Amino acid sequence: MTQHDDGLRDGMSRAVRLESFGGPEVLAVQEVPEPRAGVGQIRIRVTAAGLNPMDWIMTADAGTAARFGLSLPTGFGTDYAGVVDQVGAGAVGYAVGDRVFGAALSRAVADFVVVDANGNIASGVAHHTPDGVDDRTAATLAIAGSTAAAALAVLGLGPDDIVLVGGAGGGVGVFAVQLARIAGARVIGTGSPSTAEHLRSLGAEPVGYGDGLVGRVRDLDADPTAALDLHGTDTVHVARELGVPDDRICTIAGVVEGIPAANGANAAPDALENIARLVAAGRLRVPIAATFPVEDIRAAVELQADRHVRGKVVVDLGRRR
Structure with a gap:
């Protein structure tokens, strides 16, 4: 198996994973197999992931995680933005190259996420990113x-x-x-x-x-x-x-x-599309307080968990190849 300059082998990708529940100290960037889009699904190459309090709250202990349907090992983060790079059979409304944003419960901080084309937060959901909205901003919208x-x-x-x-x-x-x-x-x-x-x-x-x-x-x-x-x-x-x-x-x-x-x-089905349009029109702005490379995920979560940050914290996942 070929190993590339970025250290990843063919068919492998990066994802932030937890092998035990806890604070930022348990987060680690791991090499994992690239997921594939199945029937009715799309795969997104993630460029940015926005952090929310729920990300670290629901992975802090086993009891809370269980209420969200999470078990070990698990991923981290829910908000993402990126580009569709695989479309599974029967998945309509999306094409390779479409810019999208959305939510994938506790698995968004990764090079790739796979979501249902007609999904929800639990199974993963995607919305088209309007022109005029950059990926870092789009990655803060969903939750x-x-x-x-x-x-x-x-x-x-x-x-x-x-x-x-x-x-x-x-x-x-x-x-x-x-x-x-x-x-x-x-x-x-x-x-x-x-x-x-x-x-x-x-x-x-x-x-x-x-x-x-x-x-x-x-x-x-x-x-x-x-x-x-x-x-x-x-x-x-x-x-x-x-x-x-x-x-x-x-x-x-x-x-x-x-x-x-x-x-x-419980938000209306078109709520996020409406918000994205307001951002694109310049009527709603999202302050980005800080951005971190995925390798600095622990520092990013520590800043977000401080709860005094003014604006959103975003993790960049631009791949090096």
């Missing part, structure tokens, strides 16, 4: 974008709304704030003092989180009509104190009786 879209669908925001967004500066917040503004709503976004300018750049009015938040919101001459908690449940309780009805409050990471919760899997 955070679909989660934000699903949450905002619960709230049904319009020009008469004032929405309080808890955790507005995070990965989902980047999308939620801008989509709410596009819908015409006024957005009050919570964050630390150091994130104030970042929140303003997204279109939110910043307000410090923590004790006294109710008073600080009222000081903005704001009477919220809706609320979105992207971090836990603190914003839910503040929203209730501000008089927001339960059916106009939504969570994505916490559970409160009587409060609707949103999940990216």
Whole structure:
């Protein structure tokens, strides 16, 4: 078997794998056989993979992994972008050379991913990447974008709304704030003092989180009509104190009786295509905080897991041959 300059043998490729559950220290770039597209499937040569909190949360321990259907050994990462390079029999809607982005649960940080042509996040899903959207940006859209879209669908925001967004500066917040503004709503976004300018750049009015938040919101001459908690449940309780009805409050990471919760899997079928079109049109932007080569996957995950990064962290997978 021929070994190439990049160290890979014929028929082999790179993938980030875990042989045990844990933190960034268990992640390793391994040589694995190139996957092949089967019936109804397409194979994507991945150029970039975006990181999300769920990536390291669901691989941190066996119990959490089992809830997502993961067992060892397993891959890592879910968001990807790249180019279709194989189309299996019966897979319609795609051709070799098409630029695509999407999600492949816990296996996206790899040279290749295989997804169903008509799949979902679990089996893998692909969407066509519009002209004007680069691969690094496209690789950040699937999980955070679909989660934000699903949450905002619960709230049904319009020009008469004032929405309080808890955790507005995070990965989902980047999308939620801008989509709410596009819908015409006024957005009050919570964050630390150091994130104030970042929140303003997204279109939110910043307000410090923590004790006294109710008073600080009222000081903005704001009477919220809706609320979105992207971090836990603190914003839910503040929203209730501000008089927001339960059916106009939504969570994505916490559970409160009587409060609707949103999940990216429940987003409208065309939600991600709509978001990608907004990016291509320059109406929605995705800040890229940092990019790392795949060999530095541990450092990339450490930065993302710090939860104070402003924008998305992306792993580059451009092959050397």
